Amino acid sequence: MxxxxxxxxxxxxxxxxxxxxxxxxxxHLARRLVAAGAKVMLVDxxxxxxxxxxxxxHDIRDRVTVNICDVRDPYAMPYxxxxxxxxFNLAGQTSHLDSMDDPHTDxxxxxxxxxxxxxxxxxxxxxxxxxxxxxxxxxxxxxxxPVDEKHPIRPVDVNGINKxxxxxxxxxxxxxxxxxxxxxxxxxxxxxxxxxKDARQTFLGIWxxxxxxxxxxxxxxxxxxxxxxxxxDDCVDALLLAGATDESNGQVFNLGSGEIxxxxxxxxxxxxxxxxxxxxxxxxxxxxxxxxIGDYYSDFAKIRASLGWEPRVGLRxxxxxxxxxxxxxxxxxxxxMAG
Amino acid sequence: MxxxxxxxxxxxxxxxxxxxxxxxxxxHLARRLVAAGAKVMLVDxxxxxxxxxxxxxHDIRDRVTVNICDVRDPYAMPYxxxxxxxxFNLAGQTSHLDSMDDPHTDxxxxxxxxxxxxxxxxxxxxxxxxxxxxxxxxxxxxxxxPVDEKHPIRPVDVNGINKxxxxxxxxxxxxxxxxxxxxxxxxxxxxxxxxxKDARQTFLGIWxxxxxxxxxxxxxxxxxxxxxxxxxDDCVDALLLAGATDESNGQVFNLGSGEIxxxxxxxxxxxxxxxxxxxxxxxxxxxxxxxxIGDYYSDFAKIRASLGWEPRVGLRxxxxxxxxxxxxxxxxxxxxMAG
Numbered sequence: 001m002x003x004x005x006x007x008x009x010x011x012x013x014x015x016x017x018x019x020x021x022x023x024x025x026x027x028h029l030a031r032r033l034v035a036a037g038a039k040v041m042l043v044d045x046x047x048x049x050x051x052x053x054x055x056x057x058h059d060i061r062d063r064v065t066v067n068i069c070d071v072r073d074p075y076a077m078p079y080x081x082x083x084x085x086x087x088f089n090l091a092g093q094t095s096h097l098d099s100m101d102d103p104h105t106d107x108x109x110x111x112x113x114x115x116x117x118x119x120x121x122x123x124x125x126x127x128x129x130x131x132x133x134x135x136x137x138x139x140x141x142x143x144x145x146p147v148d149e150k151h152p153i154r155p156v157d158v159n160g161i162n163k164x165x166x167x168x169x170x171x172x173x174x175x176x177x178x179x180x181x182x183x184x185x186x187x188x189x190x191x192x193x194x195x196x197k198d199a200r201q202t203f204l205g206i207w208x209x210x211x212x213x214x215x216x217x218x219x220x221x222x223x224x225x226x227x228x229x230x231x232x233d234d235c236v237d238a239l240l241l242a243g244a245t246d247e248s249n250g251q252v253f254n255l256g257s258g259e260i261x262x263x264x265x266x267x268x269x270x271x272x273x274x275x276x277x278x279x280x281x282x283x284x285x286x287x288x289x290x291x292x293i294g295d296y297y298s299d300f301a302k303i304r305a306s307l308g309w310e311p312r313v314g315l316r317x318x319x320x321x322x323x324x325x326x327x328x329x330x331x332x333x334x335x336x337m338a339g
Numbered sequence: 340m341x342x343x344x345x346x347x348x349x350x351x352x353x354x355x356x357x358x359x360x361x362x363x364x365x366x367h368l369a370r371r372l373v374a375a376g377a378k379v380m381l382v383d384x385x386x387x388x389x390x391x392x393x394x395x396x397h398d399i400r401d402r403v404t405v406n407i408c409d410v411r412d413p414y415a416m417p418y419x420x421x422x423x424x425x426x427f428n429l430a431g432q433t434s435h436l437d438s439m440d441d442p443h444t445d446x447x448x449x450x451x452x453x454x455x456x457x458x459x460x461x462x463x464x465x466x467x468x469x470x471x472x473x474x475x476x477x478x479x480x481x482x483x484x485p486v487d488e489k490h491p492i493r494p495v496d497v498n499g500i501n502k503x504x505x506x507x508x509x510x511x512x513x514x515x516x517x518x519x520x521x522x523x524x525x526x527x528x529x530x531x532x533x534x535x536k537d538a539r540q541t542f543l544g545i546w547x548x549x550x551x552x553x554x555x556x557x558x559x560x561x562x563x564x565x566x567x568x569x570x571x572d573d574c575v576d577a578l579l580l581a582g583a584t585d586e587s588n589g590q591v592f593n594l595g596s597g598e599i600x601x602x603x604x605x606x607x608x609x610x611x612x613x614x615x616x617x618x619x620x621x622x623x624x625x626x627x628x629x630x631x632i633g634d635y636y637s638d639f640a641k642i643r644a645s646l647g648w649e650p651r652v653g654l655r656x657x658x659x660x661x662x663x664x665x666x667x668x669x670x671x672x673x674x675x676m677a678g
Contacts, residue, residue, distance in 0.1 A: 100515070103454050103508075111450065111504065115442050115497075153492060157515070158454075161507040165450065168500040169442075176439070176496070176629050290515050 010244035012037035017084040019043045019071050019117070020091035021064070023051035024194040024201065025133065025186075028232045029088055029239055034063045043080060043091065045070040050093065051201050055332035056193045071113040078120035081128065086243050089117065089170075090133045092163070095200040097287060099159035110162035111169070118173045118181075130181040131243045132170045134163050136254065136298055138185070145226075146299035149185075149252050156293060167252065174250040182248035184238055187256045187298045191232030191318060192325035197334045204229075208326050209334060210277075211270055217279035220288060223264025228257040228297035231318035234311040241307040248307065256298025257311045269316060273323050349583035351376035356423040358382045358410050358456070359430035360403070362390035363533040363540065364472065364525075367571045368427055368578055373402045382419060382430065384409040389432065390540050394671035395532045410452040417459035420467060425582050428456065428509075429472045431502070434539040436626060438498035449501035450508075457512045457520075469520040470582045471509045473502050475593065475637055477524070484565075485638035488524075488591050495632060506591065513589040521587035523577055526595045526637045530571030530657060531664035536673045543568075547665050548673060549616075550609055556618035559627060562603030567596040567636035570657035573650040580646040587646060595637025596650045608655060612662050 016033050020026040021042025033040045042064055044052040057064060069076040071091045081087060092110050093099060099106035114132070121128050138161075139147050140154030155161045170181040188202060195201035196209045207217045238255050242248040261269070267279035284292060303309045313321075326333060355372050359365040360381025372379045381403050383391040396403060408415040410430045420426060431449050432438060438445035453471070460467050477500075478486050479493030494500045509520040527541060534540035535548045546556045577594050581587040600608070606618035623631060642648045652660075665672060 103458065104451070107451055107454060112443070112446055115446060119442065150491075152489075155507060155511070158508070158511065161504050161511065164507075165500050165504045168494060168503075169497070172494070172497065172500065 007240050007244050008036040011086070011240070013039070014085040015039045015041070015083055016086040016088065017041050017043065017080060018088045018090060020051065022046065022053060022056055022066065023090060024056065024191070025189060025232055025235055025239075026088070026090045027056035027193050028191070028236045029090070030057060030064055031060050032236050032240060034060050041065040041067060041080070041084070043067050043069060043071065045091070049095070049098070049200060051195045053193070053332065055329065071117060072108050074116060077113075077117050078124055081117065081120045082124045084125060084128050087117070087121070087128050087130045088133075088239055088243065089114070089130055092133070093159065096137065096157045096159050098200065099157055099162070100287070103158040106158050107162050110159065111165040114166035115169050118169050118179060121179050122173060122177050126177070126179055128179065129243060130170060130179060131239055132167060132181060132183045133239070134167045134183050134185045135160070136185050136187045136296065138164045139296075141293040142296055145295060146256065146297050147254070148299035149254055149302055171250055171252070180246060180249045182242050182250065183252045184242055185252060185254050185298070186230070186235060187254070188227055188229045189232055189235045190229055191322050193232065194322075196326060207267070207270060208323060209330075211275055211323065212326055212330055214276070217267045217270060217277065219263050219267050219279055219281050220284045221292070223267070223281050224262050226260050226262050226295040226297055227266070228260050229315055229318070230255050230257055230311055231313035231321075234313055237312075238303060238307070238309045241309050245307065251306070253303035253306070254298040254300050255303065256300040257315070259315050260297045261315065270319060270323070273320050275323065275327070346579050346583050347375040350425070350579070352378070353424040354378045354380070354422055355425040355427065356380050356382065356419060357427045357429060359390065361385065361392060361395055361405065362429060363395065363530070364528060364571055364574055364578075365427070365429045366395035366532050367530070367575045368429070369396060369403055370399050371575050371579060373399050380404040380406060380419070380423070382406050382408060382410065384430070388434070388437070388539060390534045392532070392671065394668065410456060411447050413455060416452075416456050417463055420456065420459045421463045423464060423467050426456070426460070426467050426469045427472075427578055427582065428453070428469055431472070432498065435476065435496045435498050437539065438496055438501070439626070442497040445497050446501050449498065450504040453505035454508050457508050457518060460518050461512060461516050465516070465518055467518065468582060469509060469518060470578055471506060471520060471522045472578070473506045473522050473524045474499070475524050475526045475635065477503045478635075480632040481635055484634060485595065485636050486593070487638035488593055488641055510589055510591070519585060519588045521581050521589065522591045523581055524591060524593050524637070525569070525574060526593070527566055527568045528571055528574045529568055530661050532571065533661075535665055546606070546609060547662055548669075550614055550662065551665055551669055553615070556606045556609060556616065558602050558606050558618055558620050559623045560631070562606070562620050563601050565599050565601050565634040565636055566605070567599055568654055568657070569594050569596055569650055570652035573652055576651075577642060577646070577648045580648050584646065590645070592642035592645070593637040593639050594642065595639040596654070598654050599636045600654065609658060609662070612659050614662065614666070
């Protein structure tokens, strides 16, 4: 565990609620909080299309409380927020394409439920500290790179619009109602436990699956699109730092990485991890082209200056750990192919 | 009628749906469209706290079709959008304070229902042209004046957040789904037919009522806050211009006025309209102070350059017409005081 002692002290013996707690990032966060001595409750809906997976907490199952319910549940959440010292609000619908096909579900989860949770905090637990996981997706197609927090907001899909509303509810409840809250805009987070069955959570998921199953990785467009990536441990560092201090209150912070790479080079890197893999460059499917944002990478100077965060796990090392995890545990993440 | 001939031609014989059609702006728009020869259907929920009022259409009642239903109605709207050439989407929850007390209702009307309407257009009437009425409120406290469309977005209340989501759904459906849509960010619109029973729609409403009832106009703060105002006829001009051309598609336009005035001078101007009136300077109520934005006025150069719009009715003349209207018709807008 790389957690610093002062940060551990912030969470030892404290009650922490994580929505999306059986998901990719939530489960890693839970592991770190358990190690720090926190009393951790995980809320997850286990909707099959989303990120929740019991295997993500198999090693800490007896040290966390799990409450299966949906963040849209108007009765459960007002009860569950009571008595919590911290709320890491990670539950969300993450698929951009799903948000276009079924915009109302995205709205209900990413905006409406967030408002309900904040109302519950206001009424039942105004002393809680809330950290909300948002996405760089809402910057849209960048005007400049790297993208800092002052960049104009220009969501290109329903998901981006609703995540933004969710963000602003958090900031508003901080500013007007005194519910201490902050927002992290995550870039591409990857690592063990991410959804790899398909591309709903991150395209890297399906890349990992294809690599392990011996199919070519499919790179859309020309492969020249630049991106930055955060290994999940680094993302968890940022969540904990943001939760541990009141300096984050009312603030929005980008995460990101100084290691910028284009998607073709990323595909090459993945095929060089010791697994016999290949990739192919294929044209954008039209529904993806419509919401593609070209090059993107984040400026994370603000969180570095304010909270002292920076990523520590290099991309090659992170990918190596990720692929090794799924080589070992893939049976828990997708059904094996026939034949 | 000041409507130009080319604009009339755009609407003659065309089917037009106006949500919030019994409201303040919707009813004036209906009057102009009827004069231009359009087939006009008004949708209104007549929720008592909102702007709908049968008297607003008393003079055109037999020349419009009125359908009483809520924009949240998931069955009515998909039916009603069918066959329409234009949709002026004006229905909304407008009270900033109500949005803080009951954020979910504001979300349901200003965001969720907008998404439903756009989905209905996508599925049943993709050729419709949509004009969405938004608000300058979502700029928040200005960084600079006058505020143009490039100003950062910083909503200070739940209403601003939800209106913004509503805006972006419109722009997204334009950009991705080809539903031609544009957004007007209205500043302070006033005139005959506005809600004057209370301050839910505009503070000018309750000012007019107080003036006519012989009570002092109450100016919050020090009265030095600058504002700009649009008489409703000018606002309707902008809506019609935006509806009549495809140059507006995907665009956001500020309305506004070059006639900037502070609230104290506005109160003085109102007491000089021939009614024996007075005003008083009173401290901000705390719930209003929390969402106050200081000085605000809009830069409307974009819509002037793109669509040729500019306001034509001066403030004193507009206020005179407004007060004269309520002197004559106040019985339809508020219950007389006892005694």
